[in-house]
Amino acid sequence: xxxxxxxAGITVEGEITTDExxxxxxxxxxxxxxxxxxxxxxxxxVEADVVGSSLTVAGALTGxxxxxxxxxxxxxxxxxxxxxxxxxxxADGALFKGNVDMDV
Amino acid sequence: xxxxxxxxxxxxxxxxxxxxxxxxEVQGFVEGEIxxxxxxxxDTHGLVGANVRGRRLVVRGAVKGDLVGEEAIALEEGARxxxxxRAPRVAIAxxxxxxxxxxxxxxxxxxxxxxxxxxxxxxxVAPKAAPAxxxxxxxxxxxxKPATMAAAARPAASSLNDGGAAANSTNANASHGANHAGGxxxxxxxxxxxxxxxxxxxxxxxx
Numbered sequence: 003x004x005x006x007x008x009x010a011g012i013t014v015e016g017e018i019t020t021d022e023x024x025x026x027x028x029x030x031x032x033x034x035x036x037x038x039x040x041x042x043x044x045x046x047x048v049e050a051d052v053v054g055s056s057l058t059v060a061g062a063l064t065g066x067x068x069x070x071x072x073x074x075x076x077x078x079x080x081x082x083x084x085x086x087x088x089x090x091x092x093a094d095g096a097l098f099k100g101n102v103d104m105d106v
Numbered sequence: 107x108x109x110x111x112x113x114x115x116x117x118x119x120x121x122x123x124x125x126x127x128x129x130x131e132v133q134g135f136v137e138g139e140i141x142x143x144x145x146x147x148x149d150t151h152g153l154v155g156a157n158v159r160g161r162r163l164v165v166r167g168a169v170k171g172d173l174v175g176e177e178a179i180a181l182e183e184g185a186r187x188x189x190x191x192r193a194p195r196v197a198i199a200x201x202x203x204x205x206x207x208x209x210x211x212x213x214x215x216x217x218x219x220x221x222x223x224x225x226x227x228x229x230x231v232a233p234k235a236a237p238a239x240x241x242x243x244x245x246x247x248x249x250x251k252p253a254t255m256a257a258a259a260r261p262a263a264s265s266l267n268d269g270g271a272a273a274n275s276t277n278a279n280a281s282h283g284a285n286h287a288g289g290x291x292x293x294x295x296x297x298x299x300x301x302x303x304x305x306x307x308x309x310x311x312x313x
Contacts, residue, residue: 005113005115005116005117005118005133006113006114006115006118006134007111007112007113007115008112009111009112009113009126009128009129009130010128011112011126011127011128012111012112012124012125012126012128012130012142013123013124013125013126014120014122014123014124014125015122015123015124015125015138016120016121016122016123016138017119017120017121017122018118018119018120018121018122019118019119019121020115020117020118020119020134021117021118022115022116022117022118024115024118028112028126032122
C-alpha cells in the first residue's frame, strides 16, 4: 500500500510533493510531484501537472505528465495533456489527447 | 488509521486546501486549510500549518492553526498545538502542549465559524472536559506571541505561580507534573518548520 493516499471523496487544491508512492482516488487540482510511482485510480480526477518515476492512470487526468521511467494509460482512463517518458503505453480503450515524447 | 481513507504520508507535503467528506490521516506536512466531514488524525510526525476542521480530531503531532471539531477533539501525548481549540468535547492528555483559546460545549463548534475574535490570552477551564482533560491553564496566561511557539508553554505555566495568579497555581502545578508524568521526556517543541510554513503561506498570498 502506498504511503500517501488521496482517498475518494477528498479534494486537494494545491501542490503535493512526496518522496514516496502516491495513490489518487479522489480529486487533485494543482500540481502533483512524486519521486516514486504515481497511481491515478479509476474514478479519480486529476487536473494537475504530474511528475513521477512512473505513472499509471485509470481515471481522468488533465495536465502534462513527465515520468522518468514509464507512463501507462489503462483502459477506461481519460487523459488530456502532453506525456513525456521513455516508455509510454496506451491500452485499448483509453482516451488520450496530447503529444507523446518518448526521448527518441 | 484511516482504513481506506486518505493518508498524507511521512514524506509528503501538501501546499493547498484539503477538503472532502471522509477521514484523513496526516503523517506528513500540510500547509493549507483542512476541512473534512470525517475524522482527522494528525500523527506523531504530522505537521499542519493551517486551520483544521473535522468531525473528530485526534492530534499527536504539531498544528499551528485553529482546531474545530464537530463532535470532539483529542489532543494526545506529543501533540503541539498553537491555536484555538473548539469542540463540544475537548480532551487534552498529559504530555500535550497547547497555546491558545480552548472552548468546549455545544456552542463551541458553531461559534468557531465566526472569526477568531477571542483574544488568545484567556485561561479557560473546560466545563465538560473528560477526566483526562482535567482543567489546564492551557498555556494561555501569557499573551501569546506565536513566534515563540509552544516551547514557551511550560515557562508560561510556571509563570502563573510568579504572576500572583494563586487560583491557577494548582492547575499550573498539575499540568507541570503531568508533563513529566512517568519520567517521560516532554514532547519536543513545535518544530521550526511551522514557522517557515507561515512564511511560505504569507509569500503565497503576496503573489
